[in-house]
Amino acid sequence: MPELPEVETVVRDLAAAGLAGCRICSVAALWPKTLQPPHGIGWQAVEGCRIEAVSRRGKYIVLELSGGLQLLIHLRMSGRLGIAPHAAADEPYLRVRLLLEDGRELRFYDPRKFGRWQLVSGAESPLLNLGPEPLTPAFTAAALRRALRGRKGALKPLLLNQSGVAGLGNIYVDEALWAAGLHPLRPADSLKDAEINELRKAIRKVLRRAIGAGGTSLGSGRTNFYGLEGRPGRNLPRLKAYGRKGLPCERCGGILQRTVVAQRGTHFCPECQTIP
DNA sequence: AGCTAGACCCGCACGC
DNA sequence: TGCGTGCGGGTCTAGC
Numbered sequence A: 001m002p003e004l005p006e007v008e009t010v011v012r013d014l015a016a017a018g019l020a021g022c023r024i025c026s027v028a029a030l031w032p033k034t035l036q037p038p039h040g041i042g043w044q045a046v047e048g049c050r051i052e053a054v055s056r057r058g059k060y061i062v063l064e065l066s067g068g069l070q071l072l073i074h075l076r077m078s079g080r081l082g083i084a085p086h087a088a089a090d091e092p093y094l095r096v097r098l099l100l101e102d103g104r105e106l107r108f109y110d111p112r113k114f115g116r117w118q119l120v121s122g123a124e125s126p127l128l129n130l131g132p133e134p135l136t137p138a139f140t141a142a143a144l145r146r147a148l149r150g151r152k153g154a155l156k157p158l159l160l161n162q163s164g165v166a167g168l169g170n171i172y173v174d175e176a177l178w179a180a181g182l183h184p185l186r187p188a189d190s191l192k193d194a195e196i197n198e199l200r201k202a203i204r205k206v207l208r209r210a211i212g213a214g215g216t217s218l219g220s221g222r223t224n225f226y227g228l229e230g231r232p233g234r235n236l237p238r239l240k241a242y243g244r245k246g247l248p249c250e251r252c253g254g255i256l257q258r259t260v261v262a263q264r265g266t267h268f269c270p271e272c273q274t275i276p
Numbered sequence B: 001a002g003c004t005a006g007a008c009c010c011g012c013a014c015g016c
Numbered sequence C: 001t002g003c004g005t006g007c008g009g010g011t012c013t014a015g016c
Helices: A004-016 A141-148 A155-160 A170-180 A193-212
Strands: A024-029 A051-057 A060-065 A070-074 A080-085 A094-100 A104-109 A116-120 A257-261 A264-268
Touching: A004 A051, A004 A060, A004 A080, A004 A193, A141 A155, A141 A193, A155 A170, A155 A264, A170 A193, A170 A264
Parallel strands: none
Antiparallel strands: A024 A094, A051 A060, A060 A070, A070 A116, A080 A104, A094 A104, A257 A264
């Protein structure tokens, strides 16, 4: 499931493929719902634009276009990008083709059809609702404390909602909570300053480690995560909690449990992630 | 406003 | 082996 480290991996792959600097001929949707209707303009507005830069914000891939528009790509559950020549045959689950003037095209595959492309100008951008980037200096202990303050709800759903921290999903929330020794149901505003700082460090650690491994791929199916060249991530063996139900905790030897929190599978150690 | 639940989707794992 | 069933998960929306 693409979260920050997987999206970062794809963005680095896109940069290495030389996507920045390419000029767009046209966009074609094989599954029209993937292309969200832009406000006041049509998708043909991308025609003739140059891709000025490729970056990431939270889980969004951001293509900065000449003329000031941004093309946002969200992979959601099963989205995947590839680059192919115009002439290459369609593969299964191909949903969108972005044709480039150099004879290549950016291809979007998405078996489960959750992924979305958006064409936005700054003012109505969904990026405005995102919390700080966890791997930048903006993600201070004070910023995390502000995000948690006054929140009566549980830690895990808050960390998932993107407004306090951008880019975490189900896997890395479980990993960060494990690394910080915090229970997923711990009331968010009950954390002491030292615990907030541990959580901040844990979030940064698990994300950095996963980026270093090219992201997490859970299996080998079509809906799994793959980089631009179809390469799976190598972070699975580094996970300490997610998907490890019944295995011993590497920190204390307790048996890891799986429960459901906020309608999501949640993995934690009942021995060393407790609610005081 | 904050929080929860449902909708969107369908491959895949699992059970018989 | 083949079929049927239900799970999983990010984000938006609806409803309390």
